[in-house]
Every structure is written in C-alpha cells, then in structure tokens.
Amino acid sequence: MSSRLIRAVIDTQALQHNLSVVRGFAPKAKVMAVVKANAYGHGLVPAVLALAGAEAFAVARLEEGVALRNAGVRGAVILLEGVFNATQLAEAAHERFELMVHTPEQVALLAEWRGAHRFSVWLKIDSGMNRLGFRPEEFRAAYDTLSGSAAVARIRLLTHLANADDQDDGVTREQLALFERTIAPVAAAGLECSIANSAGVLGCPQSHVQWVRPGLMLYGVSALKNRNAADHGLKPAMTLFSTVIAVKNVLPGERVGYSGRWTAARPTRIATVAVGYGDGYPRHMVDGAPVLVAGRQAGIVGRVSMDMIGVDITDLPPVQVGDPVVLWGEGLPVEAVAPHADTIPYELLCGVSQRVALEFK
Numbered sequence: 001m002s003s004r005l006i007r008a009v010i011d012t013q014a015l016q017h018n019l020s021v022v023r024g025f026a027p028k029a030k031v032m033a034v035v036k037a038n039a040y041g042h043g044l045v046p047a048v049l050a051l052a053g054a055e056a057f058a059v060a061r062l063e064e065g066v067a068l069r070n071a072g073v074r075g076a077v078i079l080l081e082g083v084f085n086a087t088q089l090a091e092a093a094h095e096r097f098e099l100m101v102h103t104p105e106q107v108a109l110l111a112e113w114r115g116a117h118r119f120s121v122w123l124k125i126d127s128g129m130n131r132l133g134f135r136p137e138e139f140r141a142a143y144d145t146l147s148g149s150a151a152v153a154r155i156r157l158l159t160h161l162a163n164a165d166d167q168d169d170g171v172t173r174e175q176l177a178l179f180e181r182t183i184a185p186v187a188a189a190g191l192e193c194s195i196a197n198s199a200g201v202l203g204c205p206q207s208h209v210q211w212v213r214p215g216l217m218l219y220g221v222s223a224l225k226n227r228n229a230a231d232h233g234l235k236p237a238m239t240l241f242s243t244v245i246a247v248k249n250v251l252p253g254e255r256v257g258y259s260g261r262w263t264a265a266r267p268t269r270i271a272t273v274a275v276g277y278g279d280g281y282p283r284h285m286v287d288g289a290p291v292l293v294a295g296r297q298a299g300i301v302g303r304v305s306m307d308m309i310g311v312d313i314t315d316l317p318p319v320q321v322g323d324p325v326v327l328w329g330e331g332l333p334v335e336a337v338a339p340h341a342d343t344i345p346y347e348l349l350c351g352v353s354q355r356v357a358l359e360f361k
C-alpha cells in the first residue's frame with residue numbers, strides 16, 4: 001500500500017494507447033490534443049509527454065500555454081479562446097502560440113499589431129452553439145480583414161459541435177451543413193478546417209476533416225451518451241484510489257453521516273473511506289453511487305463529508321482497514337459514476353483537487 005491515503009494514478013501508456021485509438025478513428029486527420037484544465041486533471045506535463053505524437057496541443061488560456069512552453073513543448077500550441085488585449089497578444093507572439101479568433105475585438109487587436117511575428121490563426125465560426133465564433137453572416141468580413149492583415153501568416157477555419165454526444169440528434173448534421181455553406185465562398189483558398197471534438201471523432205466521421213480536437217477520449221472516457229470507454233477500445237488513464245480508514249456496524253434505524261441522510265434498514269457494516277468533497281468527490285453524490293472496495297462493487301451511504309464517505313459493505317467479503325478503494329477508473333468507468341452526482345465525466349476528472357497527489361505509471 002502506498003503511504004498516501006488517496007492518490008490519482010495516471011497510466012501514461014493508456015494516454016498513448018488512446019491517441020492511437022484517435023488515429024484509428026480518424027486516420028487522415030491531424031490531431032490537436034486538448035490538454036486544458038491540467039490535461040483534464042491528469043497533470044499537464046506528463047500528459048503532453050505521453051501524447052507527444054500529436055501534431056499540436058490545445059489549451060484554453062494563455063497561462064496554460066506558457067506552462068507547456070516551460071515544460072519544453074516546442075511545437076504548435078493553440079489558445080482555444082485566443083487573446084483579449086495587446087499584452088496577451090505580445091506574450092502569444094513571444095511564445096509562438098496559434099490563436100483562435102472569434103470576435104471583432106480580436107480581429108482589431110491583430111490589425112493593430114506592429115511586431116515582427118506573424119500569427120497562425122484559427123477563425124472560429126459559430127455554427128449553432130452560440131458560445132464562441134462569428135455568425136455565418138459575419139464570417140466573410142472577418143475572413144477578408146484577417147487575410148489582408150500583415151499580422152496574419154496563415155488562416156485555418158474551425159467550428160465546435162454542441163450535441164455530438166448524441167448520435168440521434170440532427171443538430172450535428174445541421175451544424176456541419178451550415179459550416180460547409182459558410183466556408184464555401186473561400187473554398188478556393190484550400191484552408192485546413194477542424195470540427196470534431198471527441199464525440200465527433202467517435203460518432204461522426206464527416207466531422208473529421210483535416211484536424212480533430214479530442215480531449216476526453218484521450219483520457220480514456222467515452223464522449224458518447226450511454227457508451228463506455230471499452231466500447232471504443234479506450235483505456236481509462238486516471239484511477240482515483242483511496243483507502244478504508246474505519247469499519248463499523250450500525251443497527252437498523254440508525255443513520256449515517258451529516259444530517260442523517262441515510263438510514264440503515266438492516267444490520268449494516270459501514271466502511272469509512274478517506275475521500276470527500278475536499279478531494280473533488282462531489283458532495284451531491286447520491287446514496288448507492290458505486291465504488292470498488294478491495295475490487296468489489298458497493299454503494300456509498302450518507303452525505304459526502306469533506307474528507308470521508310461511508311460505504312455499505314454488508315454484502316461484501318470481510319473488509320479491513322487499509323483496503324484499497326477505487327472511486328473511478330480501472331474496473332469502474334467514470335462514465336458509470338458521474339450520473340450519480342448528476343454530472344459528466346469531464347467535471348469529475350478535472351475536479352480532482354490539489355490535495356490529491358498524482359502518481360504516474
């Protein structure tokens with residue numbers, strides 16, 4: 001047993017394997033590996049080392065890109081939200097970041113650039129998500145300004161899918177068609193495009209085009225509704241381990257945890273496990289949420305505390321203090337856990353807190 005009660009073990013070979021699964025799904029596309037939010041909680045630097053075969057890395061924020069450069073990443077780094085003032089633009093030039101351009105303000109910033117660096121930009125079109133990007137009717141003006149700008153060395157085009165996790169949802173087809181129509185007038189320029197996130201990679205081959213942008217699937221999690229990693233040959237890269245720190249019996253009618261949310265209906269054995277919302281295990285996880293205690297599935301009982309949870313182990317073979325507990329990962333897909341906290345795997349993975357040490361294997 002490790003000396004730590006709780007740790008997130010990161011399987012770097014699984015990351016490499018999952019990149020090869022991306023290649024299998026989209027063999028003709030280049031891969032922009034999305035490593036924002038500390039590589040979805042997996043540790044930015046070890047993740048990019050494991051994913052070194054990707055043609056580019058994408059992050060949300062400037063500081064995340066700087067962390068990549070500081071870690072020795074010399075290749076293409078894309079800022080998915082771009083920059084928002086001249087100071088950030090100068091820093092992006094210094095670091096040779098590629099920029100998302102999705103607002104008129106960002107086009108104007110580039111027009112005012114007087115430095116020697118010429119930027120590679122990704123012009124973002126809003127094909128229906130209504131989050132970032134130029135509306136189709138605004139695209140042409142933005143494109144013409146950028147292509148006439150001395151600050152711009154290269155333009156690529158990009159859009160983001162809102163509903164690709166649901167293969168029965170017709171919105172994805174509409175988004176693809178709108179993107180096609182919008183860029184048709186500049187088709188002669190032969191610009192590279194990017195559409196697919198993980199759900200697009202897994203579920204929508206038409207979205208693969210020249211560049212794919214997987215995040216979640218690189219970490220070994222399915223991005224499609226009602227599917228697990230194993231359905232796609234993906235391997236979970238993070239396993240969150242904790243430890244049983246107490247075992248006790250409670251009588252029928254006795255309650256467990258803060259405000260007594262759960263009441264024993266029978267003589268019950270409870271294991272108290274060292275994980276709580278202070279570690280990123282959500283407080284709103286409901287009774288019955290699955291965990292693996294010494295490799296066997298059991299359900300949590302009572303409110304999640306800051307540092308602990310209770311688990312009903314009555315039906316399990318004898319459990320000892322010190323036994324390992326898996327909260328998600330190998331043997332317990334995070335896809336199966338997240339719904340019990342009314343959330344998605346993304347939030348559980350990138351919500352693992354500073355207190356939890358990452359261990360790499």
Ligand SMILES: *Cc1c(COP(=O)(O)O)cnc(C)c1O
Pocket residue numbers: 034036080160196197198199213214215216217223
């Ligand atoms: C986060 C993000 C991705 C990756 O999405 P996944 O669902 O994790 O594959 C791709 N593109 C953009 C613009 C993003 O913000």
